Amino acid sequence: MKKSLMAVALVGAFAGVAHAQTAVQIYGTIDAGLQKRSNQTLSIGKRASNTLGFKGTEDLGNGLKALFQLEIRYEPDTGTNESGGRPLFQGQSRVGLQGDFGMVRIGRGLTPYQETVGAFEPFHALPHQAGFYTDLAVAGYTSAPLDPSVNSNNRWANAFWYNSPVVNGFQVNTAIATKENNGGPAIGTQYPVGAQASANPFSATATYNNGPAAVMLGYERNAVESKVMSIGATFNVTPELKLLALATRHKQDNIRFTLPAGSGPRTKAWVLGANYTMGPGKILAGYGRKEPDNSFETKQMSLGYEYSLSKRTYVYADASRKDGPQTQATRNVDAKINFYTIGVNHSF
Template sequence: MNKNAIAVAILCACAGMAQAQSNVSIYGIVDVGLIKGTGSTLQEGKGDFNRLGFRGTEDLGDGLKANFRLEMRFLPDTGTTEANGQRPLFQGRSWVGLSGGFGAIRFGRDMTAVQDAASDFDPFGFQTVGAIDAITGNYMSDTSIASSGNRFSNAVFYSTPVMSGFQVNVSVATKEPLNGVPVVKSNPYSIATVYTGGPLAAMVGYERSTNEDTFLSLNGSYKVGTANLMASYSRFNRVLGVDERNWLVGADIAVATGAIKVGYGQIKPEGSGSDKQYSLGYWHTLSKRTNLYTDVSSRKPAAGKTNNTVDVGIHHTF
């Protein structure tokens, strides 16, 4: 074998080893739909949060891995970033960390421990006009203008290994000022214990936001046949303003061609009436990565007129 052949063989072997030890992938969601609400014109919008992301892992040996994730959000109907560029480019997720037998630790920006698990207990998964707002009510983890409301920036995130179906997730942010919001008195934090075992899933979470509001979330789901039944209760205590008590019930029912989704929720500020919402939807599966959806929701505020909204759209993952 000549020297060139030997060199090529060595390079191929090294490339194979590098590929086995390191992996980087591109992923995303493109979702566009038509939305019509009471008293508004027909609009082109989205049912889910459109995203373009990069994630990767490197095997460091002895079960230890280095991981990263960068995720941006955009509006496909206009090609612009969310919130007219007021949010960071990688506002979805932006972190680097390590994982192993001890669990996983991440540094940067991500969804809080409570917010990350909450969408599993909304039959619409926080997507489309059917999403039941009562699962979090008017609570926001981060109230700065650059936040999407359910993330911490400048934070550390830790997840334990899953043990007998249980996992504990903790998020703690620094006190440093962010996007015009002054330094906070206490570190924002979020703690959630999640259980998944057989037909039952549950989550108990508690959080203190960047402006020191507190949020308690109790959630559960149970699979009966093809139906996943869900219920959620939350308590939102404001430092300044009126507290809230919120709840929802719903179901995600698998059918041969997709899924039927139904839910009802209430947002109840103390000392006043409830905002009530009914939602119904059908999501039709075209493939593992593509589905069509149509939903209708009826929102009746404690004071004011009922707003009925309907959408139809297409959702594609890659």
């Protein structure tokens, strides 16, 4: 044997990964369009989340698979990481195992509650202002109150996921996070900068699907012990027409901090919607309300249209009207905001 240790290492670094090209799948989305919001200049922005992802699976035998997924999120209008400062792999960074028992994963990603709720609101979980996903669908709840403020509200770092297999149409999805501080700001007096969670964040959903109809129950408790609960249903009246309904209760009355303005200790919300498919076209329609105790209610009405140019590319147009407190910037202002967008969405 004539090769030294270092030679082996260096050869390995450049030659030993012929498997890589078959093991890693690159995928993603780029979505950009024109947007006009009341009292704001015409802007270019996104409707869907924009991703560039890397993922793969490895067959371990006996029906067992190892899997990983790393997903960059970005803003196509400025080229930055999502929102300018979110983690590189904002979409997710998880590794796990899948088998007859279901799937276990560890890392960072969407909570089971947030992931499931997205399938029961009429704008297919778009984080866009015309959709209901990030506000009314979850009654203003945030999954990650102790994360850095630029982070998204529906993901957990430092967590462990379990998804059951589907048995007779039933599935259970759960996650639990550690109490680790993730570098977020102070929340009231109970959670100063650097505070750990006062309880392990926990999230669970149960879904049942018999083909035309699907129902779900979801529950989650975050790091500051706020709780949220949702019940949702979808029903395909015909193959073209799908109706969706979602009701949510958000409870933050056990937290010893001053509630954000515009929110109450308990908030109720509901969203009704419909999707109607006409050949390559699809109409999305929804109406919802969010009603905090002791504060202003929010009403939202949205209408969208998607037209597929191919399996991977569609153009869209949305119109939406939101009446009431809706973002940090407009809290306490009972503003009526009209919002319009047209754009293109391309998957790869």
